[in-house]
Amino acid sequence: MPAKMKIRSAYATLPSAERKVADFILENSERATRMVINEIAEAAGVSVPSVTRLARKLGYSGFLDFRVALASGTANMETRKNTDILPEDSEDTVIEKACSASINALEDTYKALNKQALISLAHAVETADRIFLCGNASSALLAEDIMGQLHTLGLEAVVITDPTAMGVYKRRFKKGDVFIGISRTGRNKVLNDALKAAKQNGAICAFLCNYINAPAAQIADFFFCTSRLDDFKTIMGRETNITMISLLNLLIILVARSVKQKQEAQASAKK
Numbered sequence: 001m002p003a004k005m006k007i008r009s010a011y012a013t014l015p016s017a018e019r020k021v022a023d024f025i026l027e028n029s030e031r032a033t034r035m036v037i038n039e040i041a042e043a044a045g046v047s048v049p050s051v052t053r054l055a056r057k058l059g060y061s062g063f064l065d066f067r068v069a070l071a072s073g074t075a076n077m078e079t080r081k082n083t084d085i086l087p088e089d090s091e092d093t094v095i096e097k098a099c100s101a102s103i104n105a106l107e108d109t110y111k112a113l114n115k116q117a118l119i120s121l122a123h124a125v126e127t128a129d130r131i132f133l134c135g136n137a138s139s140a141l142l143a144e145d146i147m148g149q150l151h152t153l154g155l156e157a158v159v160i161t162d163p164t165a166m167g168v169y170k171r172r173f174k175k176g177d178v179f180i181g182i183s184r185t186g187r188n189k190v191l192n193d194a195l196k197a198a199k200q201n202g203a204i205c206a207f208l209c210n211y212i213n214a215p216a217a218q219i220a221d222f223f224f225c226t227s228r229l230d231d232f233k234t235i236m237g238r239e240t241n242i243t244m245i246s247l248l249n250l251l252i253i254l255v256a257r258s259v260k261q262k263q264e265a266q267a268s269a270k271k
Contacts, residue, residue, distance in 0.1 A: 186214025
């Protein structure tokens with residue numbers, strides 16, 4: 001996963017000092033790749049240990065490892081257009097920047113994607129007794145769309161969006177089930193409790209989220225972090241779920257392909 005994507009995905013959960021480091025690096029990423037740890041700490045107005053803690057929280061062994069990853073990502077970003085949407089931009093420019101931002105977010109999500117994990121999840125979904133899709137707000141709408149596609153493939157899928165229903169189903173998850181949680185923040189307590197219950201009862205668990213250090217990352221069998229689009233949040237009041245939609249569509253494509261291959265094999269065997 002690109003270093004800047006890791007920073008953005010963890011940003012909301014960072015303490016004040018580490019957030020100052022994150023702010024400086026996000027605003028001065030190219031410059032930061034040429035700075036030593038003391039210089040970054042001074043520029044951000046924090047202590048050196050705060051810089052180290054941020055690097056380790058993002059999964060790096062230390063500052064040098066983090067700086068190398070940041071430099072690699074910055075080099076790749078040089079060919080990208082500036083996608084910040086400004087108040088003075090024309091509508092044509094907004095369209096261009098929004099499309100560019102969406103493409104960049106999808107590219108970042110692809111780079112961070114564990115393809116083998118997604119393939120394994122697709123196999124689990126295709127052979128599951130029941131598939132539970134859980135989320136609330138706009139994630140609930142996404143879950144319902146995926147449920148419809150799974151029904152079209154002949155699979156048994158259930159959407160759980162109501163907190164009371166999640167509480168009831170906590171006692172009904174079992175081995176052979178697949179639980180898929182969908183959440184932008186990954187910090188909905190009811191959803192996380194349902195995830196824990198599903199895991200404890202033997203279900204295969206997957207979780208999609210915009211934040212790399214969400215609690216579900218330590219619980220789910222398959223955890224997928226999708227890239228956020230901050231400009232869209234500034235305008236719409238929330239992040240877009242375009243990357244989640246794309247990732248779930250990839251899952252459906254893999255499942256549909258497997259279902260079709262089995263159907264063709266069965267039809268061929270009957271001839």
